[in-house]
Amino acid sequence: MKLTKAAKRITCFLLCVMLSFNVLYVRADAAEDENTAAGQNVTEAENLDLMPLDEEETESPDAEMTEDNWRYQDGERIDETEDALPDDTISIQATETPTHPEGTRLGIDVSEHNSGIHNHETDKTPIDIDWEKVKADGVDFAIIRCGWGMNYTSQDDLTWERNVSECERLGIPYGVYIYSYADSVERAKSEAEHVLRLIEGHNLSYPVFYDMEDNSTLGADLAEIAKTFCGIIEDAGYPVGVYANLNWWNNYLTDECFDNWYKWVAQYYTTCNYKGDYTMWQFTSSGKVDGITGACDMNWQIGYPNDHGYIGPFQDVTADSWYADAVSYVYNKGLMKGLEETVFGPDQILARAQFAVIIHRFEGKPVTTYSDVFPDVKAGTWYMQAVLWANSEGIITGYDDTKLFGVADDITREQMATMMYRYALYKGYDVSEVGELDSFADGDKVNDFAKDAIKWCIGTGIITGKDGLIAPQDHTNRAECATIIMRFMQYYEQ
Numbered sequence: 001m002k003l004t005k006a007a008k009r010i011t012c013f014l015l016c017v018m019l020s021f022n023v024l025y026v027r028a029d030a031a032e033d034e035n036t037a038a039g040q041n042v043t044e045a046e047n048l049d050l051m052p053l054d055e056e057e058t059e060s061p062d063a064e065m066t067e068d069n070w071r072y073q074d075g076e077r078i079d080e081t082e083d084a085l086p087d088d089t090i091s092i093q094a095t096e097t098p099t100h101p102e103g104t105r106l107g108i109d110v111s112e113h114n115s116g117i118h119n120h121e122t123d124k125t126p127i128d129i130d131w132e133k134v135k136a137d138g139v140d141f142a143i144i145r146c147g148w149g150m151n152y153t154s155q156d157d158l159t160w161e162r163n164v165s166e167c168e169r170l171g172i173p174y175g176v177y178i179y180s181y182a183d184s185v186e187r188a189k190s191e192a193e194h195v196l197r198l199i200e201g202h203n204l205s206y207p208v209f210y211d212m213e214d215n216s217t218l219g220a221d222l223a224e225i226a227k228t229f230c231g232i233i234e235d236a237g238y239p240v241g242v243y244a245n246l247n248w249w250n251n252y253l254t255d256e257c258f259d260n261w262y263k264w265v266a267q268y269y270t271t272c273n274y275k276g277d278y279t280m281w282q283f284t285s286s287g288k289v290d291g292i293t294g295a296c297d298m299n300w301q302i303g304y305p306n307d308h309g310y311i312g313p314f315q316d317v318t319a320d321s322w323y324a325d326a327v328s329y330v331y332n333k334g335l336m337k338g339l340e341e342t343v344f345g346p347d348q349i350l351a352r353a354q355f356a357v358i359i360h361r362f363e364g365k366p367v368t369t370y371s372d373v374f375p376d377v378k379a380g381t382w383y384m385q386a387v388l389w390a391n392s393e394g395i396i397t398g399y400d401d402t403k404l405f406g407v408a409d410d411i412t413r414e415q416m417a418t419m420m421y422r423y424a425l426y427k428g429y430d431v432s433e434v435g436e437l438d439s440f441a442d443g444d445k446v447n448d449f450a451k452d453a454i455k456w457c458i459g460t461g462i463i464t465g466k467d468g469l470i471a472p473q474d475h476t477n478r479a480e481c482a483t484i485i486m487r488f489m490q491y492y493e494q
Helices: 007-036 045-047 133-137 160-170 185-199 222-235 247-252 257-260 324-332 352-362 383-393 413-427 446-458 478-493
Strands: 103-110 141-146 174-178 208-211 240-247 262-266 280-287 297-300
Touching: 103 280, 133 160, 141 160, 141 185, 160 174, 174 185, 185 208, 185 222, 208 222, 222 240, 222 257, 240 247, 240 280, 240 383, 352 383, 352 413, 352 478, 383 446, 413 446, 413 478, 446 478
Parallel strands: 103 141, 141 174, 174 208, 208 240, 240 262, 262 280
Antiparallel strands: 103 297, 280 297
16 A cells, blocks of 8 residues: 555654653663663662651551451451350350459550541541540550551551540550551551651550451461561660461461460450460450440450569669569569669669668568667658567667767668668568578678578578678668569479
8 A cells, every 4th residue: 555645744753652652661770670670670669668647648558458357347346255256266255354363453445446436537536535534444454556557647656645635644564555557567667667656755653565466467478577577676775566366376376486475365255265475465346444445355364564574663773784674574473663763773772761662662561669769760751660570579689879860871781681681580481591601702791680681692592692791781772772673582482
């Protein structure tokens, strides 16, 4: 067929356009190869670091997702009866608070669902939790949801800021959790950044928990997802745990890596049937707590708070301090308090009156009538009851020469050992376990009044020495005192 001049011009134009596109494609492909070879190719994971926090700029990939798990279907709560939920996941709701042989504290976990919010897009006015009533009702701790999914402000829990500020205002120990939709390590990374953005500047008492239960994540590499999230949280200095129901723990979260973190198990029954170690048991979602409209989740803490990374409210005691466990122990036993609400003062030397008060607390603070035993112990002082009671039981004495107790005198190691020894005798404890003074280079420096006590402390391991020395006349700071008390209590508890 013979082409006209116009047709020829059009054909020529189209060929030029096609050649131009081909050149551009080849150049782009070559540029991509060049960037890849130079290590400059931007990956999806790196793009997540630049993810905007404003949902108006970029739509969240989780925006259309709703909770789909053993408790929710398409975001709506399932009727939690024995027939409605999967086998091995949950049993009947306990009609009364179940007991646990190692349960030490009762707590709640809350989110915007506890504030009358069921649609994140339309329900923006929550029914606030009355945290003063919650505290007065005997709640020992709270785990607060900070958000869900990846690091978008639209996925922050709408009640997070108020809940955390109220817990801090009222001194309620708390941890946090985030509901996960992560089906890749990239999303897990973003979820960790989501948590870190929200908890910055806050003083958590309990771990950050990773809520792994959404059915949309089944089939993903859950172990690698957990390693990614938990690793980032741990690197930021926070203790971390994983939450899941019994079915997930038994069938999906079985990799040995999960033994590295605190386990929070959900099973609504009179007992928890999980065979592994765990530090939290969510035993019902039908709890009734004053100050919360409707039902809420209830939890037993298993073991003591220091089993959960909780060392009390003290900002001057870090989790990696050699005395952290001891401070946590004495604080949660009610034996030692802080100098201030958030200050323990581990390096501050302890006075004799302060140690008398601690021993008084051992015994439940028995009441004693004032008598003029020591000239420096006046009626109505904060240490009067403790000093006079301990003196009446032969646990403490004053100075022979001055007849004073020495209220403000710094306590020495041998004085503290002697008071502990006498308290053990008062309680009728076995004090036959003794060590040798000459096993320490300065064993001959121990005063006669303290020799039996120091030998007992060595034999029981209550005192282990300082760089091969007993250092009997050294003054004792609060961190050392906490450690000696913990060893004493644990020795005789066993």
